[in-house]
Amino acid sequence: MRSGFIAVAGRPNVGKSTLVNALCGGKVAIVSDKPQTTRRRIFGIANGDDFQLVLADLPGFQRPLDALTERMQKTVDAAFEDVEGVLFVLSARERIGAGDRYIASRVYALGVPVVIALNKVDRLKASHIAQQMNAAARLGAPVVGEGAGTQPKAGAAGAWGGFHALHPVSAKTGDGVGQLRDELVGLLPEGPLYFPVEQRTDLSVSAQIGELIREKALWLTRDEVPHSISVEVDDIEESVVRAHVLVETE
Ligand SMILES: Nc1nc2c(ncn2[C@@H]2O[C@H](COP(=O)(O)OP(=O)(O)OP(=O)(O)O)[C@@H](O)[C@H]2O)c(=O)[nH]1
Numbered sequence: 001m002r003s004g005f006i007a008v009a010g011r012p013n014v015g016k017s018t019l020v021n022a023l024c025g026g027k028v029a030i031v032s033d034k035p036q037t038t039r040r041r042i043f044g045i046a047n048g049d050d051f052q053l054v055l056a057d058l059p060g061f062q063r064p065l066d067a068l069t070e071r072m073q074k075t076v077d078a079a080f081e082d083v084e085g086v087l088f089v090l091s092a093r094e095r096i097g098a099g100d101r102y103i104a105s106r107v108y109a110l111g112v113p114v115v116i117a118l119n120k121v122d123r124l125k126a127s128h129i130a131q132q133m134n135a136a137a138r139l140g141a142p143v144v145g146e147g148a149g150t151q152p153k154a155g156a157a158g159a160w161g162g163f164h165a166l167h168p169v170s171a172k173t174g175d176g177v178g179q180l181r182d183e184l185v186g187l188l189p190e191g192p193l194y195f196p197v198e199q200r201t202d203l204s205v206s207a208q209i210g211e212l213i214r215e216k217a218l219w220l221t222r223d224e225v226p227h228s229i230s231v232e233v234d235d236i237e238e239s240v241v242r243a244h245v246l247v248e249t250e
Pocket residue numbers: 010011012013014015016017018019030031032033034035036037038039058059060061119120121122169170171172173
């Protein structure tokens with residue numbers, strides 16, 4: 001039996017939660033087209049005949065840190081402890097740039113294997129995917145002087161030990177997700193079951209319902225509701241849930 005924890009890091013909105021859901025084979029984390037959807041660490045659990053892969057879905061982060069991200073950063077830092085590896089998620093649809101480099105500098109410094117998932121490759125041209133894979137592969141590499149910045153130098157100063165693997169995937173269509181899961185399971189040591197096999201997340205039922213309500217609110221609203229929504233579930237009956245949706249401003 002192989003088992004262990006992998007942290008999922010990346011900029012906001014790159015598809016981390018969608019990918020965690022795809023890797024777990026069911027809905028664990030809520031998803032929206034707005035950044036900062038994930039607010040706290042959620043475990044998504046993928047079980048196989050001989051493995052238990054526990055993914056820590058995390059809030060996205062970027063620099064400069066705004067107040068909300070600053071608070072969520074503590075969650076991220078805590079989740080980086082005691083993991084067997086990091087799944088670093090990038091979006092193939094956006095320019096890979098400073099924001100990703102900042103995250104790369106953080107995750108490569110942890111000293112555990114980093115697996116890159118280049119997400120959202122659905123309906124992209126092969127040439128564009130190839131370019132983005134190249135840019136992804138160079139992330140975190142130390143820049144070695146003028147004009148040589150494109151080539152990582154082996155053994156250069158800094159924590160960059162190179163990435164363990166790079167997988168182009170589409171969390172939406174499921175393309176490449178099976179191979180990525182195998183790759184991550186390969187990082188796990190022999191270990192016990194951390195969760196009962198029928199459990200797919202560490203959230204309580206009432207927390208899961210609260211998250212689903214928040215997801216619907218995020219999808220159904222635009223500018224009229226501030227993005228800072230939180231939900232308190234008061235009461236769960238047979239077929240009725242009572243909850244409060246709290247917003248930041250009137
Ligand atoms: N086309 C495409 N869209 C995707 C894919 N994966 C995720 N998305 C979309 O990207 C948006 C963000 O997805 P999330 O999973 O919420 O992203 P996240 O990285 O968890 O975002 P935060 O929690 O805010 O950091 C949603 O609109 C998803 O439907 C993909 O593989 N292809």
